[in-house]
């Protein structure tokens with residue numbers, strides 16, 4: 001983790017036993033991260049303290065997402081255990097943007113738009129990519145972080161990058 005300029009206090013507890021727990025038990029120190037403070041402003045401690053995380057062990061796909069109905073963060077257990085730590089960190093930032101959008105009553109999965117054109121995604125990807133550059137990733141490393149072979153790659157990835165000004 002120290003390869004990148006990530007706050008000293010940030011810790012990711014990869015070995016969560018429970019299926020549902022407090023965000024702050026799994027993801028420590030995020031209330032001190034500037035990018036997170038910019039998302040929630042003065043409500044940052046309250047927003048994080050009230051957030052729950054679900055860690056299903058039977059998720060066959062996906063990394064991390066927001067359960068829009070319940071307003072909880074969902075993290076694939078195997079991703080939490082084995083995923084690249086910087087990717088996990090940046091995914092948390094991305095999903096916290098969605099948590100804030102949900103608090104504002106916005107539709108996170110507006111089907112009018114394709115995924116990479118959806119305003120809520122563009123906003124979340126912009127924040128996460130900005131943080132990626134800030135912690136010291138090169139543009140190439142950011143692209144590698146964003147790429148999901150077979151889904152978010154090639155021309156689609158290019159379109160996303162254009163949308164977020166990368």
Ligand SMILES: [Zn+2]
Pocket residue numbers: 094098120121124
């Ligand atoms: Zn998203």
